[in-house]
Amino acid sequence: MMATKQVEKNALDDLRKSDVMAHLLDSLDAGKDIGHYGRLVFAMVARHFLPEDEVVRLLQQDNDFSEEEACALYLQVQGHDYNPPKREKLLDYQSKQDFPIVPKPDDPDSGNLYRDLKFPDHVYEHISEYYGEKAGS
Secondary structure, X not given: OHHHHHHHHHHHHHHOOOHXXXXXXXXXXXXXXXXXXXXXXXXXXXXXXXXXXXXXHHHXXXXXXXHHHHHHHHHHHHHHOOOOOOHHHHHHHHHOOOOOOOOOOOOOOOOOHHHHOOOOHHHHHHHHHHHHHHHHO
């Protein structure tokens, strides 16, 4: 049990290397409503670092999100194997809701999840396959 908690703490520390994820985690810890797209982004990224039950627990800290909704979102993101979004997509999501997902949208480095975080290799392979297929069509 103690080793699991340490692994999760290390994973949370890793997530906090991203200004976006640190902002989302702090907002969730404060019980704020991070909006539909904030929750989606959180699930898309956090699932690569944390176990399902921890992602669901953290999403429930959003004052407007139930356990059932958190489980459903996690299963949707996992089932579709969504990749973490690029900065441009984060800004697009942000424009569709009140809660700011990217804490410093005027800073071109803010919101670059792929610069700040190390994802599992299959995420990068999936992206490469997508662009390879796109170039071939």
